[in-house]
Amino acid sequence: MNQPAARTHPAAARNRGPILGVLRDRLPPSALVLEIASGSGEHAVWFSRALPTVTWQPTDLDAEALESIAAWRESECLPNVLPPLRLDASGDRWPVSRADAVVAINMVHISPWSATEGLIAGAERVLGADGLLFLYGPFREGGRHTGAGNEAFDADLQARNPLWGIRDLDEIAALAGQHGFGAPERVAMPANNLSVVFRRR
Numbered sequence: 001m002n003q004p005a006a007r008t009h010p011a012a013a014r015n016r017g018p019i020l021g022v023l024r025d026r027l028p029p030s031a032l033v034l035e036i037a038s039g040s041g042e043h044a045v046w047f048s049r050a051l052p053t054v055t056w057q058p059t060d061l062d063a064e065a066l067e068s069i070a071a072w073r074e075s076e077c078l079p080n081v082l083p084p085l086r087l088d089a090s091g092d093r094w095p096v097s098r099a100d101a102v103v104a105i106n107m108v109h110i111s112p113w114s115a116t117e118g119l120i121a122g123a124e125r126v127l128g129a130d131g132l133l134f135l136y137g138p139f140r141e142g143g144r145h146t147g148a149g150n151e152a153f154d155a156d157l158q159a160r161n162p163l164w165g166i167r168d169l170d171e172i173a174a175l176a177g178q179h180g181f182g183a184p185e186r187v188a189m190p191a192n193n194l195s196v197v198f199r200r201r
Contacts, residue, residue, distance in 0.1 A: 005067040007039075007040040007065075012042040015189070015190070016042070016047070019047075019105065027051065027100070029054075032057065034102050035057065036087065036103065036104040038065065044056050044072065045081055048080045054080060056082065058073075059086070090118035097125075098128070101131065102119075102131070102133050103136075105137070107119070109154075110157065120176050123198075124179040130200060134198075135194075137166075138154075145166065146192045169186070181198040181200055
């Protein structure tokens with residue numbers, strides 16, 4: 001990859017294999033996946049290559065991220081990766097009206113709570129019955145951190161921005177329940193992260 005606008009994040013290479021294992025078993029074969037906060041775009045192209053019958057719609061709010069996604073897409077030439085769209089998760093209107101799955105990887109802890117509220121409300125708007133909302137990242141459970149590393153990471157996040165921080169899975173599940181989602185499926189992942197899968201009722 002030599003496109004100058006394309007960015008790389010080491011975490012994307014570390015977590016993409018375990019995340020793919022969860023998604024592969026749960027996505028419909030021909031799903032339209034709406035990824036929120038796609039970041040560099042590395043996940044979009046990697047998952048699309050691994051799941052060739054799935055169509056991937058990357059999005060982000062940040063202009064540099066959108067340039068990086070476009071550069072990865074141009075370099076990889078994958079027919080099932082759509083051009084990136086600008087999307088504000090907290091907005092009342094999204095540029096996509098329907099999807100079979102909404103995916104947000106490492107988003108909810110590096111954004112204000114209003115973005116998580118918007119994410120879940122938006123997922124309710126675009127997903128049909130049994131549509132899938134997939135979240136990945138660190139979470140508190142029962143009000144507690146799941147490891148000392150996560151506790152230190154949470155303190156670092158809040159020092160960088162007091163509106164950021166590791167969210168409690170119970171609070172997210174309660175919010176999701178208010179928007180028509182069932183109880184979460186919790187999948188333990190490496191490095192004290194979780195994959196959390198909600199289904200539209």
